[in-house]
Amino acid sequence: EAGVAQSPRYKIIEKRQSVAFWCNPISGHATLYWYQQILGQGPKLLIQFQNNGVVDDSQLPKDRFSAERLKGVDSTLKIQPAKLEDSAVYLCASSLRGGGARETQYFGPGTRLLVL
Amino acid sequence: GENVEQHPSTLSVQEGDSAVIKCTYSDSASNYFPWYKQELGKGPQLIIDIRSNVGEKKDQRIAVTLNKTAKHFSLHITETQPEDSAVYFCAASNERRESNFGNEKLTFGTGTRLTIIP
Numbered sequence: 001e002a003g004v005a006q007s008p009r010y011k012i013i014e015k016r017q018s019v020a021f022w023c024n025p026i027s028g029h030a031t032l033y034w035y036q037q038i039l040g041q042g043p044k045l046l047i048q049f050q051n052n053g054v055v056d057d058s059q060l061p062k063d064r065f066s067a068e069r070l071k072g073v074d075s076t077l078k079i080q081p082a083k084l085e086d087s088a089v090y091l092c093a094s095s096l097r098g099g100g101a102r103e104t105q106y107f108g109p110g111t112r113l114l115v116l
Numbered sequence: 117g118e119n120v121e122q123h124p125s126t127l128s129v130q131e132g133d134s135a136v137i138k139c140t141y142s143d144s145a146s147n148y149f150p151w152y153k154q155e156l157g158k159g160p161q162l163i164i165d166i167r168s169n170v171g172e173k174k175d176q177r178i179a180v181t182l183n184k185t186a187k188h189f190s191l192h193i194t195e196t197q198p199e200d201s202a203v204y205f206c207a208a209s210n211e212r213r214e215s216n217f218g219n220e221k222l223t224f225g226t227g228t229r230l231t232i233i234p
Contacts, residue, residue: 004159042120042205042224043160056221091159105222107159 002026004108006092012114018080021111025073025094031055033105034067034077035091043091049075082115089113118143120208122225129196130233137228139206140188146208149189150222151180154203163204164191196232203227 005024013019025032031050035043046065048056052072060067064083069075079086089110095103119142129135141149147168152160166173166180166189173180177196182189193200207222 041226045221048221104162107161109157109159
């Protein structure tokens, strides 16, 4: 079974530029999560999708971050404009039915973003 | 909201010895506590979890204990091997049975970098 795919793996941009990350969850998984992992910290949930609907985006900085999952499969996360403090690893995860933390979340390898 | 503290931040253990990582949580309503292992360049992977209706769970060389009164839980790895070297994260959440999804986000600890010395 293929795991969660993410691209690109690495991205370097200058502050105020825009960047987009892509995630393809495990086939058949209804729930998709985006996490931000700053160096030396644990992952922090940014947004959770159930199929193509948003379940929780309470920790998403909506003035600069946006995410979509239009067809209920893959998803993109965008930052516009980027700030220095956005430097982090962005992890995508998916779970089968979306029982929140009740189900195992499978993580992708992440996209490492460096903002200069 | 929930706050999870994890100690130590780094841990070096001789191969074959045991390793213990401890976490405390603040929200008494939390009832689900998973542990994740993150290897270099990879995403976190669930290795074991425990729910608040049990005090201990074991899976081969890995065990987790939970003390609800003190609000802390621990990961125990016995007979450590070089492949156990990684960063380990604890997490906590409140599984609400009446909710099918949402509002049950995991709050992670800050991680422990475990190094097994051959």
